[in-house]
Amino acid sequence: MQDSDNKGYKTPTPDGREAEISSAASPSPSNNRQHDERPRSGAPADGASAAGMPDIDLDDLLSEPAGKDDNGEQSIALPAHVAGSGTLDRLVDQARDYAAAATAENTNKAYKTDWKHFASWCRRKGVDALVPSPAVIGLYITDCAKPQDGSPALSVSTIERRLSGLAANYRHRGLTLDMKDRHIASVWAGIKNTHGKPPTQKEAVLAEDVLEMVALLSFGLCDMRDRAILLIGYAGGLRRTEITGLDIGKEETDDGRGYLEMLDGGVVLHIRGKTGWREVEIGRGSSDQTCPVHALEQWLHFAKIDFGPVFRRVYRDNSGVGIERLSDKHVVRLIKRLVLDSGVGLDRPTLSKLSDEERVKHFSGHSLRAGLASGAEVDERYVQKQLGHASAEMTRRYQRRRDRFRVNLTKAAGL
Template sequence: MNEQPLRDSLPPRRPARSSTVAADTDAVQLLEDVPLTDVEAGYVDAARAANTMRGYRSDWREFTAWCAGRGVPPLPAAPATVTGYLTDLAHAGAKVGTMSRRLSALKFVHQLRNLPDPTRNARVVAVWEGIRRTHGAPPEQSAPLMPPELFDVVEACPPTKVWKTKGRVAEPDLAGARDRALLLVGFVAALRRSELAALRVEDIEEHANGLVLTLPRSKTNQTGESTELVVLPRASNPDRCPVTALQRWMSLAGVVEGPVFRGVGKNNRATDKALHPESINTLVQAAITRAGMDANTYSAHSLRAGFVTYAHLRGASDRAIAHQTRHRSLATLGTYVRVQQAWTDNAATLLGL
């Protein structure tokens, strides 16, 4: 059996009889005997976030490859197949979170084919619970990036592009200006990398105190039924001001509409395409490395984690922090500041030893 991508494992979709909308290659058919129009297929694709669908496709490819190596059908997956797969993953050292997502992918594919969900089988549930109890561990979190290290990273962003070509004068380094804005905006606005990648000029409004960012969608607001607002206040120090950095980047790059954060070519010119969320992760780690720091424990999420941790250390309340981060649960904030909180009002520090 050959390895199949997610879309190839789903029922074939016949083209609509009449539609002006181009067919989306990720569209799926939920009902065997009722073909979806192109418009309907687009809505089916929109039912899951793009990152989720990419993860499901990757997980399904991995599962079908595992099944092919053992000569068992992946669809419908027998309970023994699922438990064998989970057992192999666990023995290979896979994290519980990774295995949980793989199960979600299996469930999703079977639902699309109107097949029984194998993850609800009693055998699968029992093995999965045992794996969680045996191999469960706190999720690894990115180290928070906050002042003063954050400022060191920002200052390490190259301000000037020096050309090796004879006669070509130096000019402002566009990538450096973008990275500076990316770091400061990501930190102060406490944005996720997906939100930084999706930010558009049309989402930015000026305010007497700085800027207001409108997020039509986010991880906790995927349907867009409510609008989330994030403030970007001006800083007293222009070298550390997210508003100044953002406006300078947009001015230098000629960004007047569309995606805010874009790629920069070797010619020191901005492209028209928005950065991919994973590219933002790479850029943040590269900026940290430029500052002479070990980037292995950091990621793009370090900016958001850094905001929460630093705001807590500065005396901000959990509710005030959640107002900016848009966390729906105040308890979630505790995962960011657990190390600092462990020392707060703790009797072990009063023993006088």
């Protein structure tokens, strides 16, 4: 059952000759969406814009095992001079699993998409994508920044991630791409200077917004789950993958990102993040209606979940839950739907004159995380610890509202 919810560049070709390559347009963008729940009226089905993404079949792409090249060869394998055996083959398989786990799943997916786009571009230009040529990469990012056919240009941040994806892919193949080569470094510096803009930030969902959103939810299984997602996500300052990646206990699933430890005073979340494990402590709230711990307990009790993923699909008739983990995209869809239904943002000058369709684009899964950073009236270091940031500066980037002049260096300097 379903859930309810530049000319003159030359580059070597495979036969050793040099071929001149001219810039060309990158393919037109397309949206690829995955649905794991029934869309709600007026809510976008996906959490992020696919602008600038290649026109490819993501399902086919993402089904490829990590570490395979275009010929289907695994990048991690036994040396040619070593004879295979059952034990060694099992070790190779395990090594491939560890290599795939070196970066986050979403990062791996993004890197695969980046390579697919670059390989397609290279085929149209008649060059070998497997040859790590800085000259070719320089032309490629030039075409991404200013497509020759007038199609939408990619943002600087997207091009930067493309470069990271290509470098990572070459490393996995045992090849080296010299990112400091002038064909890349000079062109990339020029792109940043020409097209660079201040980073755009998603709007924060503040405490009062969360209360309005939660008030719209009923007490059916699906809404009980969504209430727990919102409150735990906000109080913990969690990423959407950290919310849906929670398990009841330690090491209960292979794809888990953390687990719960229920205590009298609240719940401790053990989260495996980008820099290792961290503890997120969520205390009990002032009332059951807004308490994230109470909402979590109610969901687990009525959903009869005592093992495995915490947040799962709910059957259409609210008769029970499935065994599969909820997609992290559900968190985005949930926030966008409730932003529309509750009118969150209408009192903000930057959003008040926008249509509902435009207003909801300013919110995402990160809005909960930004909300905690902006609304928690405690010492900044406690917020930094909760979010798992290595520096206070990173935490400040998440703060959409704060007294910027609480520490006044002008007066402190005697002026």
